[in-house]
Amino acid sequence: MIPLAAVRRTVSALALAALAGAALVSPAHAQEEPLPVSVTGPDRVNLSLQPEPGEPGEPGEPQVELGLRAPGEPVPDEDGITWPIHTGEYTVTVDASSLAGVAAVDFSRLGGWRGCSVDGLVATCSRDEIYAGRDYNDLGGIRLDATDESASGDFGTIEITAAGEGLAFTGHTVDVLVGGPELLMKRLTEPEGFRAGDTFRAPLGFRNAGGLGGDGVVLRIFGSRGLSFPSTFGNCWYDPRDPDDVFGRSTALCVFDGEFAGGTAYGLSAPFPIETAGFALHDVMSYGFSAVPAEQARELLAEGDYRAGDGPELELVRVPDADPADYTRYAETDFPTTNTFDLDLTGERLRARKGSTVSVDIGFTNHGPAWLALLRSGGEPIGFWVDLPPGTTATTVPESCRPGWEGAEGDYLCFIDTPILEDASRTFTFGLRVDEVIKNATGRAFFAYTMPNEGNPANDSGTIVLNPTGEH
Numbered sequence: 001m002i003p004l005a006a007v008r009r010t011v012s013a014l015a016l017a018a019l020a021g022a023a024l025v026s027p028a029h030a031q032e033e034p035l036p037v038s039v040t041g042p043d044r045v046n047l048s049l050q051p052e053p054g055e056p057g058e059p060g061e062p063q064v065e066l067g068l069r070a071p072g073e074p075v076p077d078e079d080g081i082t083w084p085i086h087t088g089e090y091t092v093t094v095d096a097s098s099l100a101g102v103a104a105v106d107f108s109r110l111g112g113w114r115g116c117s118v119d120g121l122v123a124t125c126s127r128d129e130i131y132a133g134r135d136y137n138d139l140g141g142i143r144l145d146a147t148d149e150s151a152s153g154d155f156g157t158i159e160i161t162a163a164g165e166g167l168a169f170t171g172h173t174v175d176v177l178v179g180g181p182e183l184l185m186k187r188l189t190e191p192e193g194f195r196a197g198d199t200f201r202a203p204l205g206f207r208n209a210g211g212l213g214g215d216g217v218v219l220r221i222f223g224s225r226g227l228s229f230p231s232t233f234g235n236c237w238y239d240p241r242d243p244d245d246v247f248g249r250s251t252a253l254c255v256f257d258g259e260f261a262g263g264t265a266y267g268l269s270a271p272f273p274i275e276t277a278g279f280a281l282h283d284v285m286s287y288g289f290s291a292v293p294a295e296q297a298r299e300l301l302a303e304g305d306y307r308a309g310d311g312p313e314l315e316l317v318r319v320p321d322a323d324p325a326d327y328t329r330y331a332e333t334d335f336p337t338t339n340t341f342d343l344d345l346t347g348e349r350l351r352a353r354k355g356s357t358v359s360v361d362i363g364f365t366n367h368g369p370a371w372l373a374l375l376r377s378g379g380e381p382i383g384f385w386v387d388l389p390p391g392t393t394a395t396t397v398p399e400s401c402r403p404g405w406e407g408a409e410g411d412y413l414c415f416i417d418t419p420i421l422e423d424a425s426r427t428f429t430f431g432l433r434v435d436e437v438i439k440n441a442t443g444r445a446f447f448a449y450t451m452p453n454e455g456n457p458a459n460d461s462g463t464i465v466l467n468p469t470g471e472h
Contacts, residue, residue: 035086037130039139039160039172041066046180047103049146050209062109062141064174066094066160072132086130090164092139096121098156099144099176106143116140130167144176152179152211152262179211181260181291184324185331186267188285196226196281196339196370200274205267205319206289207327213261216293217316218300219254221272224375225419226280230273235313237306246419247379253306255297256316265322269315279422281339281370281453286332334376340455341422342367345384345445347462352434357395360430360464362386362414362445368422370453381417385410385448388432389441389466396431409448434466441466 045063074082096105100121107123110116116125131137142158156176162169186205194200204219223229223241229252231238236254252272260266274285292300346363364384366372374380386401387410388394394412397403401414414428428445446461454460 034166034168035130036071036168036170037086037162038069038170039066039092039162040069040134041160041172041174043173044175044177045144046182046210047144047146047150047176047178048182048209049150049152049179049211050182051145060143060145062106062143064142064144064158066092066110066139066141066172067134068130068137068139068162069134070130070132070137074132074135082131082136084129084131084136086167087128088165089126089128090130090162090167090169092116092125092127092160092162094123094125094142095159095161096123096142096156099158100156101149102154102156102178103150103176104145104147106145108143110140110142112138112140146178150178154178177212179262181208181212181214181262182210183207183217183289183291184209184327184329185288186265187326187328188331188333190333190335190337194336194338196276196336197278198276198336200276200285200335201271202274202285202287203267204272204287204289205265207265207322207324208260208262208291209324209327211262213259213264214291215259216291216295216297217256217260217266218290218292218297219252219256219287220290221252221254221274221285221287223250223274223285224283225373226277226283226371227285228275228277230275231307231309232273232311233270233309233314234311236309237301238309239306246373246421247375251306253300254314255294256314257294258316260291260316265319265327266316267319269317272314276336278369279339279371280336281341282334282337282373282375284332284334284375286330288331339370340453341370341372341420342456342459343372343420343447343451343454344456344459345447345462346459347443347445347464349463349465349468351467352432352437354434354437357431357433358466360432362428362430362462362464363425364416364428365425366420366422367456371419371422372451372453373419375419377418379418381415382420382451383413383415383448384445386412386414386428386430386445387443388412388430389438389443389464391434391436391438391441392432392443392466393435394430395433396429398428398430401428401430410446411443414445432466437467439467439469 111125116123158174161171183206239251241248241250344365352358443464450457
């Protein structure tokens, strides 16, 4: 192990304090103690006998991503450089021998750019740096695939060990099960004639496409701002959305005891109600069933501020003759789709002398009833254009506006962040210098196109008039 003095030369004092902690009290003792490092990775892999198809000729993504975790967190020095807390050769051995006849093992992405030496189902990787924390200690990935020899219930392990001078490694084991429970979700569609304010009674369900059954199921349901879940069922727990978080989600978690079989579909004994607000539009609802024993499932309730439901319990009911085409790995739907918003742009009418500078306010309002969220694009802004009245030059421009370019729709393009709430309003103020007095000099603010679900396109533009004649 490198002496503590050498570590001090390569790691900033702040990083060392975080990494060594109490060891600094006794430097001589710290030199004698090996650095504890643990191997990280998934605990288990359920290897599907019916994997999703990938791109032709392209290997699938690794299911096993491995790394190392060392004490502390990485802290850059005054030059912004993050230094390792250990330098010196060590080896990582990945032994997948027990997967012979169980699954095909691909080590090609293990070890990063340096790669690893491979002998059958054992890979050995040599490295020489360890950083604090885990962010910079990636070991790469392992891809597993079922073969013609694989069968439901086949089981094996991947054992990862490591060794190096001055290092105390904790290894890791990955359990690999072939054809275990593999739950696919029933596809959902918006009911015909559905409107904002209605309640969607969702027929949730799953099909176990795996070869093995299981004992215990958890259902998680998520809904964006315009969706909520009434506390209807006694074996469900509810965590409502934070009202101040427009991107937040309401969550429901339901726990089901009992066994379920492989190759069988199940549905809920009653539809799951999802209420929609009057402003809801293209809100996102997703759900998923997971094979989790009931005793473990209840531990999930500690992860959120859940409140128990107060009604009868939901049950799982076997669905005979279910069509496999009705089920998918990820189930989500956007609704309601027919609500409308009303985006309104307004300008001003002003009088000004030559050489003077005036402030012109462009108003933006959403009269609702719907919000404009664009949740699928993560809050992508929308834009409107501004044409200045002739004879004027912009001296000040709102921060969210930028000049147009050659061939652009207008003189300036202004952006409005989404989500736009159902009662949102905002003012964009331009400073305009009057270079020439022109009667009825007219500019405008406008959207270049009518957005879907715009309920009143007639007010999507507003005029800016300088030195108007006649009545206002």
